[in-house]
Amino acid sequence: MITFRVFQGLFGALLMPAALGLLRATFPAEKLNMAIGIWGMVIGASTAGGPILGGVLVQHVSWQSVFFINVPVGALALVLGLLILLDHRAENAPRSFDILGIALLSGAMFCLVWALIKAPTWGWGDGKTWAFLIASLVGFALFGFWETRVREPLIPLALFRSVPLSAGVVLMVLMAIAFMGGLFFVTFYLQNVHGMSPVDAGLHLLPLTGMMIVGSPVAGMLITKTGPRIPLAGGMALTAIAMYGMSTLETDTSGAVMSLWFALLGLGLAPVMVGATEVIVGNAPMELSGVAGGLQQAAMQIGGSLGTAVLGAVMASKVDNDLAGNWADAKLPPLTGAQLDQASEAVQVGVAPVPKGTPAAIAEQITGVAHDTFISGMSLASLVASGVAAVAILVAMLTKRGENADAAGAGAGHI
Template sequence: MTSTAAFTAPQRKALRGHPIATLIAVSLGLFMVGLDATVVSIANPAIAASLGTSFTQLQWITHAYLLGLAVCLIVGGTLGDRFGRRRVYIVAVIAFAVTSVAIGLVGSAAGVIAFRALQGVSAALLMPQTLSILRATFPREKFGMAVGIWGGVSSVAIAAGPIVGGALVATLGWESIFFINAPIAVITVIVTALVVRESTAGSSTVRFDVPGVILLAIGLAGVVLAIVQSEDWGWGDARTLLVLGGALVVLAVFVLVELRSAHPLLPMSLFREPGFSIGGLAVGANFFALLGVTFFLSLFLMNLRGVEGVVAGIMLLPLSAVSIIASPIGAVLVSRLGTRVTMTVGLALVAVSLVALTPIGVDTPYIAMAIPFVALALGVGLTMTAGADAVVGSAPVHLAGVAGGFQATMLQLGGALGTAVFASVVGAGSARGAADLDLTAALTDELAQGIVPAGLGGEATAVAQDAFLSGLHSAMLVGAGVTAVVAVLAAVLLRTARRHTAQQVVVETVEGSVGSH
């Protein structure tokens, strides 16, 4: 008996803090969040049909998650630094699972939106800990390898999302895409409790900028609220102008507070470096285009073309699967050509691919969509790595965590605004194109989701389809215009920065994407 105890105790002790075991623990949580990032877009039509959501509510199911994530990413890293990364990681995994199950059980659009926001907050607490735990576990010379595996796990999860989501929705219902997080979370918590060693940054080095957090949250929420609700209210409506104007005032106050704060959430001095500003703008524009077009491509394929969920997931696979190789390619190009060239080429690819998607219609051959999908994914990957090098690489070492948080926030904010602006353009275009059909408000709302009203004659059906497509094409041109403008800014304003190695760029990309501290 004694000899057995003496044998098992050292084994358990050796397992705690073991690098490979720790990498597996954080990869499990990362896979759960990465999978959730892409399964929801496939489930949107089923959610809308099941809960009877309006177009605005359907948008908020996406926006609520992105906002919760964007607002809390920076503070999420700070909480881990102060209270323990392992502890915060476990709490965040449990919270992500609980909110996921609640989304599937709540049974109302308002409830889904509320729990999606809380799910986003949970993800914001979880993501920064994954990299911080790896940094505290792996020696410097092996950290790049760990980060490479981290990125591979994330890419595989994102690529698997559309197919997994389509299969689950078709067989078990849309609720199952959220329920699946529960068993993954249970395994993650058990493994983490057994193998991950606790680490902190020391309470004396961590400060909370509470006014900054509150002001930034209110400002970002107000901007997105105004854009999303403009679909119902109209851009010239007093409510839209009041909310948008108020949000901009709050963001202006945030800047003033940050300038005076001894421990600012976001030091304004960072913006003096062109790479930081342009890099953040590029990341925002990148995901403005990506999330906007992804949201509507799912509606286009499943509602307008009548494609089944699994098939739609396979058709969208190039958008996510190419990301597995796009970031490494981007890292090599940044190391050899520099940030400016890579970022400009990446954004230009995004713009060109969106223009190439504008002719798509009900009968468009898949190959005509697949090629732009590949170009879009490649452009997004190049822009992401170049943006990371510009933002994180431009910041002083002691502010690298803040720079990563800024980039991650721009990523999520760009995605939220992209979905909102695309929806506004698609909604307006659909309503304008179908004006002669005298549709009710509810049917017009459905048309903006690609759902053609039943009972229309052949000619009226074609008019309705063209109305949605006209709005979708206009939205893609808006996305192309935004990314093209930022590409020009990058080409003109970015200086030829020092070239980091490909491994350094990979590390910076991960730090930027999770807002690490």
């Protein structure tokens, strides 16, 4: 399973940069933002439909069916791609893969994320935590050194001489930390605290994806007229407000209140996805537009990994600190150290650690303590995500319209 998921991620990663490169190569400058907006709208629609369809398949067929369904979809996409898509290459485009660069960057990212994930268990002062953090720093340093020596680097570091492009990359990382990290707990909140089925949980997230679908093409038009700076800053401001609102969710929060914050989050994300993509791809040289597209996707994936790890560590620390006291305050039967650790792991995903055969009254108390403790952890994680989004507002002010956007034209880009 894990091996095939690795290959799925590997081949999926090839699609997104190529898609952005095709958009850059096909559409002139005045239509590029709208094209990216429509691209974002399609991603939003698939993001909305995927969890709902997946929930139906898991609930009524089997979990394996969520993988089988991709086979005919992939086959159809392959046929349409061969018939419709045109290949565009620049004469001075890179012709080789930087294998060592890929290995160094992947290893450094793995060590960093692994350290952040395991730190709540090992302890921040533990030697293993620091070993992985130091290994990560060494890996990033070696990667930077190697990229200045190899003839065709994985990421040409000269790209970062452009302040707007660098700001766009940082903005995408911060957006993904706030969005993916904060949203990581929402599924647990809906299913384990509110007791929703996977399908119902997907339906409750429709306001988020719906606003992304509606907002992406609108954001594309707005960015074309005004430039990306104000829409990006406004989008991150809305994201910060939405994440703050999600920190106020309680065990009995109504669906209408949840929908309000989810919709506001989708409305904020739409201009960021479109605008940051335009800033990164538009400020890169034409022959490196595919590389820039890959950089945009890498920034989002790195941000998502860091967000899940960091905010997961925040959640774990908060639950570990609060659970024992909340348990004792409820006058529940005392737990051993091992039992408390097991209960903490369950509470971190919103599950009440109720043993079989527990009397109904005590089970209700345990459930209340577990859900209240989970809510406190999710609230703190959402506040941290809101702070990250607020910092991103300042970063957005460093962006500007792509310097090379006017050179965009059919057949010009490297895919």
